[in-house]
Amino acid sequence: MSEILRDQFQKIIAIQPEEFDYILGHFTYKKFKKHQFLVQDGQHVTFDYFLLSGCVKSYYSDENGKMHILLFALKDWWITDYEAYYYQKNAIVNIDCLEDTEVLCLSNDNREKLCREFHQIEHFFRKKTNRRNVALQNRILSLLSSSAKQRYEKFLLEYPSLVQKLPKHILASYLGVSRETLSRLYSTK
Amino acid sequence: MSEILRDQFQKIIAIQPEEFDYILGHFTYKKFKKHQFLVQDGQHVTFDYFLLSGCVKSYYSDENGKMHILLFALKDWWITDYEAYYYQKNAIVNIDCLEDTEVLCLSNDNREKLCREFHQIEHFFRKKTNRRNVALQNRILSLLSSSAKQRYEKFLLEYPSLVQKLPKHILASYLGVSRETLSRLYSTK
Numbered sequence: 001m002s003e004i005l006r007d008q009f010q011k012i013i014a015i016q017p018e019e020f021d022y023i024l025g026h027f028t029y030k031k032f033k034k035h036q037f038l039v040q041d042g043q044h045v046t047f048d049y050f051l052l053s054g055c056v057k058s059y060y061s062d063e064n065g066k067m068h069i070l071l072f073a074l075k076d077w078w079i080t081d082y083e084a085y086y087y088q089k090n091a092i093v094n095i096d097c098l099e100d101t102e103v104l105c106l107s108n109d110n111r112e113k114l115c116r117e118f119h120q121i122e123h124f125f126r127k128k129t130n131r132r133n134v135a136l137q138n139r140i141l142s143l144l145s146s147s148a149k150q151r152y153e154k155f156l157l158e159y160p161s162l163v164q165k166l167p168k169h170i171l172a173s174y175l176g177v178s179r180e181t182l183s184r185l186y187s188t189k
Numbered sequence: 190m191s192e193i194l195r196d197q198f199q200k201i202i203a204i205q206p207e208e209f210d211y212i213l214g215h216f217t218y219k220k221f222k223k224h225q226f227l228v229q230d231g232q233h234v235t236f237d238y239f240l241l242s243g244c245v246k247s248y249y250s251d252e253n254g255k256m257h258i259l260l261f262a263l264k265d266w267w268i269t270d271y272e273a274y275y276y277q278k279n280a281i282v283n284i285d286c287l288e289d290t291e292v293l294c295l296s297n298d299n300r301e302k303l304c305r306e307f308h309q310i311e312h313f314f315r316k317k318t319n320r321r322n323v324a325l326q327n328r329i330l331s332l333l334s335s336s337a338k339q340r341y342e343k344f345l346l347e348y349p350s351l352v353q354k355l356p357k358h359i360l361a362s363y364l365g366v367s368r369e370t371l372s373r374l375y376s377t378k
Binding site: 060062063068070081082083086087092093115119122123125126129130132133134136137138139140141143144145147150 | 249251252257259270271272275276281282304308311312314315318319321322323325326327328329330332333334336339
C-alpha cells in the first residue's frame, strides 16, 4: 500500500524508486481498530500519521468532558497533534479511529533527518504544511461563520467523500449544530 | 530595519551577510497607516507580509457584516491570507492595521524562487509554517474552549505583549465575549 505515499510524493516532487525505498524505510506501518487512539490527550506524541486507509477524527475534550471536533483525516491525509509532535509537548487533542485504519508513522527525528538529506523532501513537507495551514484557516472560518448552512457547505468542499460515511452525530458535533438542524441541511441539498 | 528579518533567519538557519543581502533583494518595503488594509476580502493577494513594526488584525466579515477576528500579528510575525497567497485565489479575509505598520513584502513567486535556490531557505519557511500551524491549531482550540477564562488565558500565552496594547472592544471580539465579561477577566488577573 506504500504506493499511496509514493503517489503523494510524486504529485509534488520527482523521486526515484531507490530514493523512495530509502525514504519509506523511515516510516513504520501500524494498524488500528475502530475506536482505538492514535494520539491521546496528555500523552507524548511520537509520530505524524499518514493514512493508508480508514478515517480518524481529532478532537478536544473540554473540562466538562464535552467533545469538540477539530478535523477529520482520510486516506492519504496526514494527521497528528502538531504542537506536541514538533515541540515535544504532551498532546492537547485526541485522535481516534472512526473505522479500522492503517497508517504509516513518521517520527519527528526521521522527518528532520529526511528533510536535511533531501532538499526535495523538505520542499514536499513545506508544501504539505502550507496545505494544512489552509485547512486550519478554513476550519477557523467555519467556526466563525454565522450560519450552519455555510459551515455545512464548507464541510462539503473540504471533505466531499466524508459526508455519507460519517455518523450523523459526529458530523453534527463538527458543525456545532443539533441533529435536527443537520437533517434540515441534508434535505435542502 | 532589515536586521529584524535577518535575526529571525539566524534563529533558524546559518546565513552569510552576502546571502542575506541577496535574499533581502526579493522583498519590498511598504509602510501602512493605521486603518489601511494589507489584504482586502475579494481581492488578489500578492504578498506575504513580515512586520517590521506595528500591529495588524486579520478578520472575516460574515454576510451580516459582522467582524470575526482570526489572528493578530506584531513585529517579526508573518501574515497574509495564505489560501489566496499560495493558490492564487481571491482573499476571504481582511487584514488591516491597528496602528501604523511597516512591512517587508514577499511575493509567492519570490518565495518559491528562494526556496529552490537555497535548501536552507526552504528549511526556514517549513519551520515558520510549522509554527503557524500550531498558532492556527491553538486558535481553533481557543474558539472551541468552553469558557471565556480559558480563551483569555490562551490569548495571554499567544500574544503576551498585545494585551495592554489592543483596544478593548477588539480583544473582546477576538475572545467572543462582551466588554463587561472582558473587564471581569482583567480584574481577576
